[in-house]
Amino acid sequence: MKYKNRNKASFPIWQYLIGIFIVLSVLVFSFFAVLQVSMQPRQSAKEASSRLAKEYADLEKVDSFAIYNGQESYYSLLGKTSKGVEKAILIAKDSNEIRVYRLDQGVSQSKAESIAKENGAGTIDKVTMGYFKDQPIWEVKSGGTYYLIGFESGQLVSKEGL
Structure with a gap:
């Protein structure tokens, strides 16, 4: 067969x-x-930070969330209050210390980008609000270089390259 x-x-x-x-x-x-x-972990940090910002800074709407890692780590939130005032909230990762800044009382994010470009930055990758040497700063990342621009002064505080 x-x-x-x-x-x-x-x-x-x-x-x-x-x-x-x-x-x-x-x-x-x-x-x-x-x-x-x-x-x-990032999502839970965002939710906890948003809750704190709404409770302590009257932030109604969170427009952006970022993590700033400098000398200390901060959760950085940008948003608007119930009255329409734009604020930046910095929450220390370790101590939960909250710092609140009105965005109209300092250098804008776009102005910080232009200051960084004046100091040699190329294409801007991201801009994050942070805290460095006892002052609020905008951290502008361009390639492997970080430009720290004083939020209140508008001056280049530090330029750090990788």
């Missing part, structure tokens, strides 16, 4: 396809699980 080799030959191909599908599914699931776990 003759057996059909066709079934025997096609059987391993289906096994390979099913195996590849399972491996790819596990890899995709693992990628998203790791992504979620890695974003969880």
Whole structure:
């Protein structure tokens, strides 16, 4: 009797396809699980900081959230109060000390960018509000260089390159 080799030959191909599908599914699931776990600390810091800013600084709407890592780490929030006043809130990561600044009483974010460009910055990657040497600053990142611009003075406080 003759057996059909066709079934025997096609059987391993289906096994390979099913195996590849399972491996790819596990890899995709693992990628998203790791992504979620890695974003969880930042998300919880954002939620806690937003809650503190709303409670202590009357911030109604948070427009941006960033983490400033200088001599100390700060959670930086920019937003508006219920009266429409734009404020910057800095919350110290370790001590939860809250610093509140009205954005109309200092150098604007765009002005800080132009000051950094005057001092050699190229393309601006990001701008973050922070606190350095007992004063609020705008940290302007351009490539591997950080330009620290005084929020109240509008002067270049420090230029740090990596």
